[in-house]
Amino acid sequence: MWIREILLAIAGLSAGVAVAGGLFSFIVELGVIADFADRTHTGDKVRFYEDCAALGGILGNLVTVFHAGIPAGLPGLAVFGTFTGIFVGCWAMALAEILNVFPVFMRRARITRYLSLFIVCLAAGKGLGSCLFFFRGW
Amino acid sequence: MKHERETLYIKGGRNTEVAKPDVALGDILSMECPDKMTLAKLRAMKIMKFPEKGRGRRVLSVLKIISRIHEEFPELDVRNLGEADLIITYEEQKTPPRIWHLAKTAFAAAAVFFGAAFSIMAFNNDVDVTKLFGQIYELATGTQTDGFTVLEISYSAGVAAGILIFFNHFGKKRFTVDPTPMEVQMRLYENDIQTTLAENADREGREIDVDP
Numbered sequence: 149m150w151i152r153e154i155l156l157a158i159a160g161l162s163a164g165v166a167v168a169g170g171l172f173s174f175i176v177e178l179g180v181i182a183d184f185a186d187r188t189h190t191g192d193k194v195r196f197y198e199d200c201a202a203l204g205g206i207l208g209n210l211v212t213v214f215h216a217g218i219p220a221g222l223p224g225l226a227v228f229g230t231f232t233g234i235f236v237g238c239w240a241m242a243l244a245e246i247l248n249v250f251p252v253f254m255r256r257a258r259i260t261r262y263l264s265l266f267i268v269c270l271a272a273g274k275g276l277g278s279c280l281f282f283f284r285g286w
Numbered sequence: 287m288k289h290e291r292e293t294l295y296i297k298g299g300r301n302t303e304v305a306k307p308d309v310a311l312g313d314i315l316s317m318e319c320p321d322k323m324t325l326a327k328l329r330a331m332k333i334m335k336f337p338e339k340g341r342g343r344r345v346l347s348v349l350k351i352i353s354r355i356h357e358e359f360p361e362l363d364v365r366n367l368g369e370a371d372l373i374i375t376y377e378e379q380k381t382p383p384r385i386w387h388l389a390k391t392a393f394a395a396a397a398v399f400f401g402a403a404f405s406i407m408a409f410n411n412d413v414d415v416t417k418l419f420g421q422i423y424e425l426a427t428g429t430q431t432d433g434f435t436v437l438e439i440s441y442s443a444g445v446a447a448g449i450l451i452f453f454n455h456f457g458k459k460r461f462t463v464d465p466t467p468m469e470v471q472m473r474l475y476e477n478d479i480q481t482t483l484a485e486n487a488d489r490e491g492r493e494i495d496v497d498p
Contacts (some may be wrong), residue, residue, distance in 0.1 A: 199456060
């Protein structure tokens with residue numbers, strides 16, 4: 149019986165390392181954290197942000213895997229929702245940026261002006277889509 | 287009589303910040319010339335001027351610098367060892383209040399922390415690790431999982447180890463001498479920004495250059 153437990157432990161450990169490597173290189177290569185550091189002009193704190201990402205990843209994983217309860221209440225949920233929303237919004241845009249969605253469309257449609265208008269529309273559309281999704285319970 | 291031309295080597299960084307609106311060559315270039323008198327004069331030579339107020343950013347072609355040098359020292363043989371386009375940023379050096387900096391850091395830290403937590407939770411949920419671990423557990427031991435097995439524990443340890451190995455440090459403690467992935471990413475990002483600035487200025491004809 150012991151040998152099986154050990155095999156399981158090795159499998160679990162490797163799975164964890166692989167998942168962490170994949171997910172976090174995705175986050176970093178998309179440049180989400182670099183964007184935050186740049187927009188807030190706090191590039192000197194990137195090490196600290198890395199620590200935060202590491203801690204968030206470790207704790208978030210513990211919460212889902214062990215179904216741990218966090219008695220944070222409504223205010224805690226609001227904080228969690230706000231910041232995860234910001235993060236996911238940046239993530240979505242960073243993904244579009246990496247895939248060169250914008251340059252391709254700008255060139256095809258020959259859009260040279262009112263760039264900021266398109267960006268506002270993009271954000272509004274994303275927000276509206278998100279609201280629809282939750283209010284309609286899709 | 288054959289006169290030996292002196293050689294001046296100049297090297298400028300890609301992005302230089304200046305604190306005074308009057309920019310001298312010495313502020314943006316490092317220079318080397320056998321004739322120290324010339325060198326001192328060159329260092330003090332004014333190359334451009336920003337409007338007094340606030341901040342500004344100009345892209346300066348190294349050709350403009352060389353032509354200015356040649357105006358005063360036509361005999362000099364100038365060799366550029368640095369960038370061809372120099373981005374000069376003028377910003378009045380007033381440090382913003384420390385509390386503001388801290389607040390921004392706290393904001394970004396919270397977004398990163400909760401974002402990372404949400405990402406791994408979303409991933410675990412998406413691929414349904416709970417169910418998958420149950421299946422693997424049953425495959426290996428033949429008994430039903432109770433949701434708290436060696437698999438969950440080792441997976442969590444693995445995630446923690448993987449993240450720390452990936453980021454190459456925790457707190458002040460570094461695991462190898464390489465820069466961390468975020469530091470590399472920040473530099474790449476900066477490079478992209480600088481390339482964009484220089485090329486935009488060139489395309490829109492705002493670069494300070496000799497007449498083409």
